Amino acid sequence: MFRIDTPDSAYHDVWIVIPAFNEASVIADVVSDVRAVFPNVVCVDDGSPDDTGERALRAGAHVVRHPVNLGQGAAIQTGVEYARSRPGAAVFATFDADGQHRVKDVIRMIDRLSVDDLDVVVGTRFGGQVPTRMPPLRRVLFPLIAKLSPASRKLGLTDAHNGLRVFGRTVADGLNLTMNGMSHASEFISLIVENGWRVAEEPVEIIYTDYSMSKGQPLVNGVNIVFDGLMRRRMRR
Template sequence: MWVVVPAYHEASVIADVIADVRTVFPNVVCVDDGSRDDTAALALRAGAHVVTHPVNLGQGAAIQTGVEYARQRPGARLFVTFDADGQHRVADVVAMINRMAEPDRPDIVIGTRFAHGPPTQVPWLKRVILRTAAAVSPASRRLGLTDAHNGLRVFNRTVADGLNLTMNGMSHASEFISLIAENHWRVAEAPVEILYTDYSMSKGQPLLNGVNIVFDGFLRRRMPR
């Protein structure tokens, strides 16, 4: 199994994230997406395989690069996408792998923050944006997904071989869901806990990204099929 960690300017946390993952899953590829800090060097020192984009291309491109790298490794059968900012838990990955082995044998399991109602740890505005994004996405509704933009995913070789993300930025999550629907991959959700820290919440522009996700959902709803 390979864990794909897309990273951009994560020097302050990447070593701890990689070390934590490798306590359970030794095969980690960190895609340094054009960072100008020590992200790549620290990830390598922590034991990850490192692939570097010379310029910042966006999370979608980093995930695609990481999956392409991982699927070339001998014996690669399961793949995980795992955020670099410390929000994801290794224990949730273990539970999602177990979900992959259940009788219905999904091709992909996506983490959900909404398995047991509104999660108290999710900031209220982000919660509204995430639920709105799921509601306006035709593919998410068709597949019955509650948290389609969760970055924690476990999937099999079928999905890895068919994955072709062309949207490089945050809208890659919507494209990922569309690919699931178009390819008729079997999908399931599993409850996960997202660790919101001051650091993870300070990364990027979460509100703007959320608005972009919702806008992307409206745009896709209006695109001819």
């Protein structure tokens, strides 16, 4: 575990959590872009065999390392636990390491969190113009998967797979992701329902590059995520 001091900022109480696995080629740029606005960034190096952690550290992030790869859900949980232990931490955001997300969307989501008196703001790529580079099959399947998820359907959410989320201290303190892999996406939505957290969607733009699409999860994982979410509901009854 590493810690560094960061400069003061208007967003001194905001922490950006970036789970990362084998992102050495892009992580420094991602961290630098985020830290141009948000000084507090924690990157969870999820057992990467490359030098993801070292590059994130040099770019100015706090770095926590998993000795082995545990999956994105575990990395997010570790990052949130680290961030919420920091003095003054009040607002938290999850942000992908592959360059798909935009800092300007995080700023808008933070404003929405406070103005609308919400607990969570989740990004949706279907609230505005759909990115032209988004694979056509994903345009069809992602909204369908959201409709198949009972929790997403109950909340009226359109994009259960979006990794861009902003939330306050109540959610950070209550977050307990037990699904280590990509199924954490459904679990996060289920936790919103179970805890009665106030939630809204905010349209965001996803930047689809050859690199980010090469890192993307197979579409069959979307079905698995919904199935895992259903199984979790049955086990908690």
